[in-house]
Amino acid sequence: MDVQKKNVLGDMLFGGAELFLPSVSVDCVIFGFHAGELKVLLLKGKHDPKWALPGGFIYQDENVEEAASRVLQERTQLTGIFLRQFHLFGDVKRTEQKHARRWLEEAGVEDPDSHWIMQRFVTIGYYALVEFEKVNPVPDEYSSECDWHNVLELRNLILDHKQIIEKGLESLRLHLNFQPIGLNLLPKEFPLKDLQLIYETILGKKLDRSNFQRKILSYGILDRKEKQFSGGSHRAPYLYSFNKKKYFKALQEGLNKEW
Amino acid sequence: MDVQKKNVLGDMLFGGAELFLPSVSVDCVIFGFHAGELKVLLLKGKHDPKWALPGGFIYQDENVEEAASRVLQERTQLTGIFLRQFHLFGDVKRTEQKHARRWLEEAGVEDPDSHWIMQRFVTIGYYALVEFEKVNPVPDEYSSECDWHNVLELRNLILDHKQIIEKGLESLRLHLNFQPIGLNLLPKEFPLKDLQLIYETILGKKLDRSNFQRKILSYGILDRKEKQFSGGSHRAPYLYSFNKKKYFKALQEGLNKEW
DNA sequence: TTATATTGTGTCATATTGACAAAATAACAA
DNA sequence: TTGTTATTTTGTCAATATGACACAATATAA
Numbered sequence: 001m002d003v004q005k006k007n008v009l010g011d012m013l014f015g016g017a018e019l020f021l022p023s024v025s026v027d028c029v030i031f032g033f034h035a036g037e038l039k040v041l042l043l044k045g046k047h048d049p050k051w052a053l054p055g056g057f058i059y060q061d062e063n064v065e066e067a068a069s070r071v072l073q074e075r076t077q078l079t080g081i082f083l084r085q086f087h088l089f090g091d092v093k094r095t096e097q098k099h100a101r102r103w104l105e106e107a108g109v110e111d112p113d114s115h116w117i118m119q120r121f122v123t124i125g126y127y128a129l130v131e132f133e134k135v136n137p138v139p140d141e142y143s144s145e146c147d148w149h150n151v152l153e154l155r156n157l158i159l160d161h162k163q164i165i166e167k168g169l170e171s172l173r174l175h176l177n178f179q180p181i182g183l184n185l186l187p188k189e190f191p192l193k194d195l196q197l198i199y200e201t202i203l204g205k206k207l208d209r210s211n212f213q214r215k216i217l218s219y220g221i222l223d224r225k226e227k228q229f230s231g232g233s234h235r236a237p238y239l240y241s242f243n244k245k246k247y248f249k250a251l252q253e254g255l256n257k258e259w
Numbered sequence: 260m261d262v263q264k265k266n267v268l269g270d271m272l273f274g275g276a277e278l279f280l281p282s283v284s285v286d287c288v289i290f291g292f293h294a295g296e297l298k299v300l301l302l303k304g305k306h307d308p309k310w311a312l313p314g315g316f317i318y319q320d321e322n323v324e325e326a327a328s329r330v331l332q333e334r335t336q337l338t339g340i341f342l343r344q345f346h347l348f349g350d351v352k353r354t355e356q357k358h359a360r361r362w363l364e365e366a367g368v369e370d371p372d373s374h375w376i377m378q379r380f381v382t383i384g385y386y387a388l389v390e391f392e393k394v395n396p397v398p399d400e401y402s403s404e405c406d407w408h409n410v411l412e413l414r415n416l417i418l419d420h421k422q423i424i425e426k427g428l429e430s431l432r433l434h435l436n437f438q439p440i441g442l443n444l445l446p447k448e449f450p451l452k453d454l455q456l457i458y459e460t461i462l463g464k465k466l467d468r469s470n471f472q473r474k475i476l477s478y479g480i481l482d483r484k485e486k487q488f489s490g491g492s493h494r495a496p497y498l499y500s501f502n503k504k505k506y507f508k509a510l511q512e513g514l515n516k517e518w
Numbered sequence: 519t520t521a522t523a524t525t526g527t528g529t530c531a532t533a534t535t536g537a538c539a540a541a542a543t544a545a546c547a548a
Numbered sequence: 549t550t551g552t553t554a555t556t557t558t559g560t561c562a563a564t565a566t567g568a569c570a571c572a573a574t575a576t577a578a
Contacts, residue, residue: 064349090323233576234524492545493555
């Protein structure tokens with residue numbers, strides 16, 4: 001699947017019914033960290049004052065996973081990012097398409113009410129964790145803005161996108177118990193404090209520094225480097241990096257096996 | 260949604276495109292326990308020698324969750340069963356519809372190749388845990404047999420249904436760490452040994468009797484009753500029942516919070 | 519040189535887990 | 549009636565994990 005060759009907007013407006021899998025969309029909850037806050041990347045529609053998750057439709061010749069990956073890539077320019085399916089949202093009432101109708105009208109589509117995009121859709125939620133600084137948020141063709149929003153202060157979202165984000169965060173919190181995170185979230189080398197801050201931000205609570213280090217090191221997915229120039233007026237911390245081999249093994253097999 | 264009034268077969272053959280949500284199906288992995296084995300309920304097609312999961316399509320006016328529930332109910336006659344979404348299977352190649360084509364032909368559908376059911380489908384996997392003895396497996400209109408199969412000896416399944424079952428089992432094993440199970444799986448009163456056997460069967464390994472009881476009781480979801488007539492020539496075990504209030508609270512909030 | 523902030527490391531009481539053993543008891547056989 | 553057998557209830561104990569906290573080390577700035 002060659003992502004670059006796709007002209008998603010044109011396909012959606014005029015070729016949709018044949019090119020895309022009907023009834024199904026993907027939405028990506030892209031998490032990033034900044035200033036001690038957990039952020040999520042949102043788009044503001046040109047013809048709608050509300051914010052929406054980066055999402056899209058699935059080409060007939062495209063795996064759902066690939067579609068999610070394409071959406072993530074289009075919006076962040078990042079590749080190789082860990083993306084995880086967490087839930088399908090399938091209620092009848094979740095899609096009321098007022099804004100889509102207006103949007104089709106203005107785009108010059110005849111008889112917008114019978115356009116395929118006005119039909120009921122179910123959507124598959126994926127979440128990703130990305131390095132905030134590496135992302136240059138770019139709106140797509142039908143959006144006016146693309147920006148980070150604090151995950152705890154979500155207002156004016158379309159449809160059920162607030163619930164999708166909340167479910168995504170809930171899933172992420174659960175997955176933290178048996179899945180390593182951080183690989184595409186931090187620079188190659190980082191102090192443990194930074195990783196701890198990520199955990200604290202996701203969980204929404206403070207963790208004991210000493211106990212956190214003991215636990216995270218016990219997973220055996222980190223390699224300790226030499227000290228850094230801390231920059232701060234205090235003892236310089238060690239730098240760590242993820243041992244990718246062990247990291248992916250842990251992703252595969254899980255961190256804890258309680259039973 | 261009135262389940263009884265649906266004529267699924269007729270709808271599928273002749274009304275499909277309008278009545279159902281296109282491209283999406285649900286499949287239920289229905290687990291039961293018998294003779295120390297974990298079983299899954301499968302259907303054998305009338306026009307296909309292969310076995311399939313109980314599954315179906317989603318009516319336009321029906322939530323996905325309701326569709327899964329309807330499928331479960333139709334096949335087992337059971338209501339109020341815990342059903343849990345675990346994964347969406349969305350690869351392009353997952354649906355090759357040779358058997359569907361033959362099936363449409365024999366059902367008298369003209370031009371089967373362009374029938375909506377021949378198109379690509381993604382499917383949402385749900386799993387359920389049911390009391391084996393309470394289920395009277397009934398084939399649907401387009402199946403010749405409905406029977407339990409050992410989850411470790413799956414042969415001749417259509418499409419990716421073997422992978423779906425395996426993923427469902429894997430999910431169930433994971434969920435065991437933070438989710439109570441057993442409520443619709445055991446009689447109202449039961450000895451702890453029976454619950455332990457269920458855990459052992461799901462996990463595929465033996466557990467220490469004493470430690471299992473300590474752990475399961477620590478969840479605080481069981482009420483101890485008076486002793487039973489054991490029937491065996493040995494000390495009679497206590498009977499337990501699930502405290503529904505606490506059980507559902509645990510379902511909601513989770514059993515363990517590691518972080 | 520000293521103050522300050524933050525890290526590396528260690529301690530310790532408590533809780534949890536895994537492995538196992540002793541006592542209790544229902545049914546059966548002699 | 550009594551002993552045997554199987555399985556349960558209950559308990560023990562060492563090993564490990566966790567939570568709370570203490571103290572020494574050290575990079576920068578005053």
